[in-house]
Amino acid sequence: MPRRFDRRPPERDETRINDxxxxxxxxxxxxxxxxxxxxxxxxxxxxxxxxxxxxxxxxAEARPPVCRILDYSxxxxxxxxxxxAARRHQQNVTVREIKLRPKIATNDYETKKGxxxxxxxxxxxxxxxxxxxxxxQAHPERGEALLMRLADxxxxxxxxxxxxxxxGRNMTMLLGPVKQRQVQDSEAQPSENGxxxx
Numbered sequence: 001m002p003r004r005f006d007r008r009p010p011e012r013d014e015t016r017i018n019d020x021x022x023x024x025x026x027x028x029x030x031x032x033x034x035x036x037x038x039x040x041x042x043x044x045x046x047x048x049x050x051x052x053x054x055x056x057x058x059x060a061e062a063r064p065p066v067c068r069i070l071d072y073s074x075x076x077x078x079x080x081x082x083x084x085a086a087r088r089h090q091q092n093v094t095v096r097e098i099k100l101r102p103k104i105a106t107n108d109y110e111t112k113k114g115x116x117x118x119x120x121x122x123x124x125x126x127x128x129x130x131x132x133x134x135x136x137q138a139h140p141e142r143g144e145a146l147l148m149r150l151a152d153x154x155x156x157x158x159x160x161x162x163x164x165x166x167x168g169r170n171m172t173m174l175l176g177p178v179k180q181r182q183v184q185d186s187e188a189q190p191s192e193n194g195x196x197x198x
Contacts, residue, residue, distance in 0.1 A: 015056065015057065015072075015076075016056075016057040016060070017054050017055060017056045017057070017072050018045060018048070018054055018055050019045070021041055021045075021055060021057050021065070021067065022041075023041060023064060023065055024040065024041060024064075025038055025039060025040050025041060025064045026038070026039060026041055026044050026055075026057075026064050026065050026066070026067040027062065027064050027065070027066045027067070028044045028047065028055075028067055028068075028069070029058075029066065029067070029068040029069070030069055031051065031053060031068075031069045031070055038064060044067055047069065048069045051069065053069045053070055053071055054069070054070060054071065054072035055067050055068075055069060056068050056069075056070055056072055056075065093123075093124070093125060094124045094125070095124070095125045095126070095127055095174075096115075096119045096124050096125070096126050096127070097126070097127045097128075097129060098112050098115055098116055098119075098126060098127070098128050098129070099129045099130075099131055100112055100128065100129070100130050100131070100146065100150075101130070101131055101133075101136075102130055102132060102136050102139070102142045102143045102146060103136070104146070109150075112150075113150060113153055113154065116128070116150065116154050116158070116175065117154055117157060120154060120157040120158040120175065120177045120178075121157060121177075123177045124177070125161065125174060125175065125176050125177070126158065126174070126175045127172055127173075127174050127175075128147060128150060128172065128173050128174075128175065129170050129171070129172050130143035130146060130147060130170065130171040130172075131169065131170055132169045132170070132171070133169070137169060140166055140171060143164070143171040144164045144171065147164045147171065147173045148164070151173065151175065154175065156178075157177060157178060158175040158176060158177055158178060159175065159176055159177075159178050160173065160174070160175060161174045161175065161176040162174035
């Protein structure tokens with residue numbers, strides 16, 4: 001089977017360094033962060049090469065452009081590590097949906113509530129939808145009461161992010177996880193279990 005090659009061109013590094021800097025003069029910042037001043041580009045380049053470092057343009061819009069003296073490969077590596085760390089810290093928020101009917105049986109309600117609890121424990125948001133049929137639409141207050149009852153039942157783990165709103169035949173509410181309470185609850189449980197007589 002023939003291999004598939006990624007035909008997208010590799011991302012080009014647009015940062016101007018050393019000979020790629022083509023302006024007559026630059027405002028130079030030394031490797032320790034101190035200002036050297038405005039110099040002809042060739043003098044700034046010689047200043048960097050004398051120190052075995054790179055001349056890197058850091059503010060192209062300034063007049064004259066601001067350049068800094070640093071080890072570019074090390075700088076680029078550190079920037080990539082910062083970006084990776086930032087991506088790791090970004091949480092992907094998943095919105096799960098649970099659908100209910102206004103006249104739901106008790107055991108079905110408990111099952112659906114269990115799903116909501118599980119989703120909230122996994123730090124997912126939960127969109128709860130009440131689906132009205134026929135004459136049920138004449139009593140939206142029943143749907144709202146059911147949504148509020150569910151919100152109260154899972155209040156330890158979730159908080160209302162969007163109050164019940166009617167949209168045609170459906171009424172929806174959005175719950176989000178309560179992280180601090182979740183941590184406190186998990187810390188409190190072992191001590192409660194330990195306090196019970198065996």
